[in-house]
Amino acid sequence: MTSLGPLSRSPLVDQATQRLREQITGGHWPVGTRLPGETTLAKELGVGRSTVREAIRALSGAGLLAARQGSGVYVVATEPVEDWPARLRRAAVVDLYEVRTMVEVRAARIAAARRTDDDLEAMDLALARRRRAAEEAGDAEFVDADIALHTAVVAAGRNPLLTGLFADFAPVLRRGLIDLMALVDLRAHDPALGDDSHAALVEAVRVGDPDRAGQIIERELEGTLRLLRRETS
Structure with a gap:
């Protein structure tokens, strides 16, 4: 030795x-x-x-x-065990989005069944912030507002594990979305980028329609995922 x-x-x-x-x-x-x-x-x-x-x-x-x-x-091992935060930081944004879609579709369905008046108020405020950012802010601020709305929907499901999981995703999602916007200028023709679908998601949660809420968020995220796959292939 x-x-x-x-x-x-x-x-x-x-x-x-x-x-x-x-x-x-x-x-x-x-x-x-x-x-x-x-x-x-x-x-x-x-x-x-x-x-x-x-x-x-x-x-x-x-x-x-x-x-x-x-x-x-x-x-007991010659290579360190990679912890969850390290795996997230290293993950490809496409892989992250695939998992995000699974998490958020389920979270939206649960939110539609469990949301409270306070949750609805939080979502309304987040949607309003997203709309202001679409009119007044740059891409980074808009992404922050968008993630805040999705966070409010996930939180309305009142499942601390789902909420914590999405919180872990958020920093990596933020970086990936900002990079994607810089790459393809997503907001050039639609500064609010999917405002109708986000408003529809909030409304589906408000009226307690889990099927509708799940379908909306799945369609929204799958669209972004297709774009990511095309740009990274």
């Missing part, structure tokens, strides 16, 4: 984590290997045991290490 070598100045925990990660991903400690004890690692790295402990905790959180009661810390 190659020597780890002492670390330079702070941040020591980050450096210790990186050095241990390199030993794992580089194959010096294969899967199944028991790590040297904290005292040994601390001495080789030139840091305190608490720094080693924090580094091991970080690598355990990444799925590379696992502690076994009474036995020690073992290598």
Whole structure:
């Protein structure tokens, strides 16, 4: 096994984590290997045991290490587990839109069945904001207003998991939509871009028509998805 070598100045925990990660991903400690004890690692790295402990905790959180009661810390993987936010950031916008369509169609149907007066007020305000942005704002502000309306519809479904999932999507959606608008100038001939369908969606939720709400949002998102596929193919 190659020597780890002492670390330079702070941040020591980050450096210790990186050095241990390199030993794992580089194959010096294969899967199944028991790590040297904290005292040994601390001495080789030139840091305190608490720094080693924090580094091991970080690598355990990444799925590379696992502690076994009474036995020690073992290598369980050579590649870190990619968390959900990282996957979203790396996702192609077409893939994201396919999932978004599934989420929002169901969310719109649920919203039509569960919406409250407060939800309807939030959607009306969001629709009005979207219309103002269509007249007065640039693409980025319009996208923000559009996402705010969709967020209000999803929130009306009163399912915290759906709401949280859409919130995770929102930053990546925003970036993808702004890029798409810059690429094909979507608002050149229709600054409000689908105002009729968005107003119809709000109305379908208002009157409690889940089938209509689902159909409207599916048609709207599928249209954008077709455009994305054409522009990215």
